[in-house]
Amino acid sequence: MTLASDSIDGAVIAAILAGRLRPGTRLGEAALADLYGVSRTRVREAMMRLETRGIVQVSPRRGWFVVEPSAEDARVAFEARRVIEAGLLASARTLPPDAVARLRHHVEEERRAVLDGGVGPRTCLLGDFHIHLAAAFGNPLLTEILRDLTARTTLVSMLYQSDLHAAESNADHARILDLIEAGDLAAAASEMTGHIHRVEQGLDLGTAPDPHAGLRGILAPFTPLTNAPLTDGGPDA
Amino acid sequence: MTLASDSIDGAVIAAILAGRLRPGTRLGEAALADLYGVSRTRVREAMMRLETRGIVQVSPRRGWFVVEPSAEDARVAFEARRVIEAGLLASARTLPPDAVARLRHHVEEERRAVLDGGVGPRTCLLGDFHIHLAAAFGNPLLTEILRDLTARTTLVSMLYQSDLHAAESNADHARILDLIEAGDLAAAASEMTGHIHRVEQGLDLGTAPDPHAGLRGILAPFTPLTNAPLTDGGPDA
DNA sequence: CTCATCACCCTTGTATACAAGGGAGAGGGA
DNA sequence: TCCCTCTCCCTTGTATACAAGGGTGATGAG
Numbered sequence: 001m002t003l004a005s006d007s008i009d010g011a012v013i014a015a016i017l018a019g020r021l022r023p024g025t026r027l028g029e030a031a032l033a034d035l036y037g038v039s040r041t042r043v044r045e046a047m048m049r050l051e052t053r054g055i056v057q058v059s060p061r062r063g064w065f066v067v068e069p070s071a072e073d074a075r076v077a078f079e080a081r082r083v084i085e086a087g088l089l090a091s092a093r094t095l096p097p098d099a100v101a102r103l104r105h106h107v108e109e110e111r112r113a114v115l116d117g118g119v120g121p122r123t124c125l126l127g128d129f130h131i132h133l134a135a136a137f138g139n140p141l142l143t144e145i146l147r148d149l150t151a152r153t154t155l156v157s158m159l160y161q162s163d164l165h166a167a168e169s170n171a172d173h174a175r176i177l178d179l180i181e182a183g184d185l186a187a188a189a190s191e192m193t194g195h196i197h198r199v200e201q202g203l204d205l206g207t208a209p210d211p212h213a214g215l216r217g218i219l220a221p222f223t224p225l226t227n228a229p230l231t232d233g234g235p236d237a
Numbered sequence: 238m239t240l241a242s243d244s245i246d247g248a249v250i251a252a253i254l255a256g257r258l259r260p261g262t263r264l265g266e267a268a269l270a271d272l273y274g275v276s277r278t279r280v281r282e283a284m285m286r287l288e289t290r291g292i293v294q295v296s297p298r299r300g301w302f303v304v305e306p307s308a309e310d311a312r313v314a315f316e317a318r319r320v321i322e323a324g325l326l327a328s329a330r331t332l333p334p335d336a337v338a339r340l341r342h343h344v345e346e347e348r349r350a351v352l353d354g355g356v357g358p359r360t361c362l363l364g365d366f367h368i369h370l371a372a373a374f375g376n377p378l379l380t381e382i383l384r385d386l387t388a389r390t391t392l393v394s395m396l397y398q399s400d401l402h403a404a405e406s407n408a409d410h411a412r413i414l415d416l417i418e419a420g421d422l423a424a425a426a427s428e429m430t431g432h433i434h435r436v437e438q439g440l441d442l443g444t445a446p447d448p449h450a451g452l453r454g455i456l457a458p459f460t461p462l463t464n465a466p467l468t469d470g471g472p473d474a
Numbered sequence: 475c476t477c478a479t480c481a482c483c484c485t486t487g488t489a490t491a492c493a494a495g496g497g498a499g500a501g502g503g504a
Numbered sequence: 505t506c507c508c509t510c511t512c513c514c515t516t517g518t519a520t521a522c523a524a525g526g527g528t529g530a531t532g533a534g
Contacts, residue, residue: 029516039489044516045285052286054378061495061516079328080378087324091316091430141291141317145382193328266486276519281486298486298525 008036008046013055016066016151019123023068023159027056053148067155071205074156078200081149082193084142085130089180089189092137099136100181106132107173114166122166127154129173153199160203169199245273245283250292253303253388255361260305260396264293290385304392308442311393315437318386319430321379322367326417326426329374336373337418343369344410351403359403364391366410390436397440406436 015021032043047064050056056064069077106129113122127150134143172195179188252258269280284301287293293301306314343366350359364387371380409432416425 030514040516041488041490045282048282048285049289052289058516059496061514062497063515076376076378079376080382083324083328083376083379084321086328087320090327091320091323139313139316139320141313141386142320145317149378265484267484277486278518278520295486296526298484299527300485 008032008043009049012046012050012066013147013151016055017124017127017154019120019154019158021066023066023155025066027064027066029064053151055148055151067152068159069152069156071160073152074160074200074203074205077149077152077156078196081130081146081153082196084146084149085134085196086189086193088134088137088139088142089176089185089192092185094183094185095136095180100177103129103132103136103177107170107177110170110173114170123154123157126166126169126173133176156203157199160205165202169195172198245269245280246286249283249287249303250384250388253292254364254391256357256391256395258303260303260392262303264301264303266301290388292385292388304389305396306389306393308397310389311397311437311440311442314386314389314393315433318367318383318390319433321383321386322371322433323426323430325371325374325376325379326413326422326429329422331420331422332373332417337414340366340369340373340414340417344407344414347407347410351407360391360394363403363406363410370413393440394436397442402439406432409435 012021012027027047029040029043029047032046033040036043047056047058051058051064055067057067058064067073106125110122110125110129113125130150131143131147134146172191176188176191176195179185179191249258249264264284266277266280266284269283270277273280284293284295288295288301292304294304295301304310343362347359347362347366350362367387368380368384371383409428413425413428413432416422416428
């Protein structure tokens with residue numbers, strides 16, 4: 001959807017942006033090699049490329065894992081996005097009308113996804129807006145950088161249970177686009193800074209980065225079957 | 238000097254920033270493996286990492302080469318640097334006094350290098366200023382991104398025979414630092430934009446990106462020894 | 475003398491074999 | 505019953521062997 005999935009790298013990135021790969025997920029070389037019908041060599045190459053892009057990391061002799069950004073990593077990634085995306089808007093003079101039209105169409109797609117409710121496509125589209133916006137300015141280098149940063153912040157959002165309100169983000173995007181169309185790029189830059197800031201503020205960075213966050217939601221109702229007396233009040237006491 | 242050279246990647250980047258590795262230089266796997274006393278495997282891994290960072294590229298079955306940025310690549314790289322470096326300054330509120338002091342010291346080093354004349358150290362220091370400035374803002378992610386971008390623009394400068402006036406750049410740096418110290422980060426951002434713009438304008442992007450640019454200067458006086466009659470006026474006619 | 479053709483060599487591309495190390499689980503002792 | 509320890513297995517780390525392809529130089533014809 002976002003990018004070419006014709007490579008292992010691309011497939012991993014796409015899966016992350018779509019929210020199908022969570023932080024901490026193990027990416028075994030043998031498993032991927034089997035999945036793609038190639039030898040471990042190719043898989044390792046892809047993993048190392050992704051490692052330099054900050055998407056996966058290796059734990060010696062244990063395996064490759066989708067990165068689990070720390071609170072500091074999260075701060076740094078969001079700051080980087082603010083600097084670059086606001087800088088991009090502030091540096092630009094205008095945007096071609098057809099590019100604005102395409103982005104408008106994208107925001108409309110976002111709106112529908114927000115209403116329909118699928119969390120996967122929604123996350124994907126909301127992240128894609130930023131990538132497409134960057135691409136519209138015609139600098140593939142910055143676009144590529146922002147794609148990686150967006151992948152990072154997507155992982156952050158997954159890890160820190162953001163109560164990101166998708167509708168609010170969608171409205172932000174629409175407002176930014178309005179300002180661009182009106183030719184007020186400086187205001188758009190300011191709005192973008194605020195938008196990314198709000199997304200970051202929506203995170204629960206105080207909580208410990210828990211790799212089992214995903215399982216936790218599923219397993220929450222579970223009460224350990226210990227032989228402790230039931231009269232101790234249970235986990236809620 | 239700029240970064241850890243304790244890896245093949247780092248050594249290559251450092252060599253580029255120092256101007257010791259020129260665009261188009263071939264980096265044979267066997268040669269590097271021999272040089273570092275490791276097998277080709279490790280070298281290939283390093284090359285692939287550098288490839289994802291946009292520093293080298295591979296020509297199938299021919300070898301790895303330091304990238305030779307096209308005119309468009311150059312434009313894009315400088316634009317990316319303008320966006321990020323100006324955005325970084327514009328987003329920041331202030332810089333700790335000790336960081337300013339360190340940068341001041343660096344600019345002084347630059348000045349001495351410009352006077353002494355060694356082109357290698359000079360290039361290295363002038364590029365390092367931007368990296369150190371980015372590092373001073375405490376975002377290692379942006380610092381890393383800018384290191385790679387600076388490596389690219391350094392390659393561009395080597396390829397397109399920039400008549401970069403080192404003294405002018407040094408003065409720009411000092412002025413930017415003055416504005417930062419005065420607390421006028423917005424003006425510093427604007428100055429940075431101008432500075433990078435001037436560096437880019439100093440390039441001769443009109444000329445074809447010639448991998449033999451270095452040889453050209455040396456071989457220029459050479460007149461082809463054809464068997465054509467000398468009375469035809471020669472190549473200057 | 476010039477040019478086309480061909481073979482060899484040197485390069486990267488890919489897979490595989492083996493080494494090294496961490497983790498889980500079995501087993502035994504307290 | 506609990507815990508400690510040890511072993512085996514599964515994982516990645518690294519090197520090497522072989523495959524594939526391009527470039528250069530020799531060689532021969534015109």
